[in-house]
Amino acid sequence: MHRNRRFWIGALTAALLISLGWGFNEYRLAGDYRLVSENNYRRALTDFASHLDQLETDMAKGNVASNPTQKVLYLSQVSSKSEAALKDFAQIPAEQTGLSYIGQFLAQAGDFSRTLTQRIAGGGKVSAEEEKTLRDMHERLRPVNQKVQDLLVRMDTEDLVWTDPSPTIRQRLGFGGTQIAEAAADGSEAPSKSVRSGLDQLDVSLQKLPPFSYTGEYATRVVPKPLGLPNGNVTKDQAQVTARDFLSKAGYSNATPESSGDSQGPMGGYIWKYKEAYLEVSHQGGVVTFYRDQRSIDPRTLSQEEAISKAKMIMQSLGWQMVLTSSEDFGAYFQFDFVAEKDGVRIYPDKVRLMIALDNGQLVGFDAVPYYAYHHSRTFPAKISKDLAVRKLRPDFQVSESRLSVIVKSGNQEVYCYEFRGLYQGEEYLLYLNASTGSEEKIQRILKTPRGEFLQ
DSSP, rough: HHHHHHHHHHHHHHHHHHHHHHHHHHHHHHHHHHHHHHHHHHHHHHHHHHHHHHHHHHHHHHHHHHHEEEEHHHHHHHHHHHHHHHHHHHTTTOTTTTTTHHHHHHHHHHHHHHHHHHHHHHHHHOOOHHHHHHHHHHHHEEEHHHHHHHHHHHHHHHBBSSSSSOOHHHHTTTOOOHHHHHHHTTTTOOSSSSSSHHHHHHHHHHHHHHOOOSSSSTTSSOSOOSSSSOOOOOOOOHHHHHHHHHHHHHTTOOOOOEEEEEESSOOOEEEEEEETTTEEEEEEEEEEEEEEEEOOOOOOOOEEEEEHHHHHHHHHHOOOOOOOOOEEEEESSEEEEEEEEETTEEEEEEEEEEEEEEOOOOEEEEOOHHHHHHOOOOOOOOOOOOHHHTTTTTTTOOOEEEEEEEEETTTEEEEEEEEEEEEETTEEOOOOOOEETOOEEEEEEEEETEEEEEEE
């Protein structure tokens, strides 16, 4: 009897020790993973600040330059640095990352510079109005750069956290916070408590400024009138039902989203929050245009193939029938781009982006703004034969894939093209030839990295 009792006590003790060991190991792994994530965020912010600082310098030099050669040099560097800054910015845990006014501003600055570079290189000139737009962009970029550099310094000297800390019991009871209240009362900006809130403050300040008016691929990112939103406006109650249904499909059953205000403008909508997730339902049409879940992501368990399968299933459950065109590995999640296809023609302006967490396959990011901004019924013009288009390529360009597509050129002009993917001297390229005339419209080089394929 005593022997059995000692046996069970020993067995239970061993089980407890094993359980504690397993729990401690899981806790340690989760801590290690959070440390890796934070280090990735820190590196992204550091790279973002570096590219932004160089971007501001190149833009200043481009404004001063009068020689066309120097103008092309600095404007082309502005274009490349803005793209690099955008890639870094997409990895920083800030509100509406990738769709914010900061991201929009960087895209517009790079696009406008690229448009002017192409014109000057072709013997054209920059008008006085365009020179003023360049100066205005630089004036807007300077405080953005300064605030980001300040955030970087505070992160290093004050151990600034990435997200706002939870309120203390004292703050929940209404005590404390006097300094912030006073700062807000006199019109000054309260010091941010985290990197994310600092970027959010900067984003809000940019929202108050008027959009730029110029000719370029992203000139109508803030479109005068969205082309793809359904007709009719919805009420706040109707928008909440839509938000709740979307959250359910994103993995949150019985979610109770709370209102977090409205956004204005042509793509404006009702903003909703639930736990660490937030989403926007458009006033017009009542569709979800943007969603981001900034929950902590545990160590990855899914492969790329499993993540792709999850992404396709979620797209189908949300009612989208689109083609997957690219994927990118960000460590904790995969990012996927889907585009519309009609009669075998890929329509690249009509794009939807998804982010799938690699710990459980849950949707953590959704961006349908490009689709709802640009989607409309298109009629394709008469085209030359594919054989004739192929004959216009270099004889030593080895075609591996071909299709019809719609792309966007500078000036926000859509072009109906033959898309050819292939090899030239050991490197892969995408070549776009006008499907009606056969003229070369665009060339992109494909860079393959462990994170995915990138276009240059």
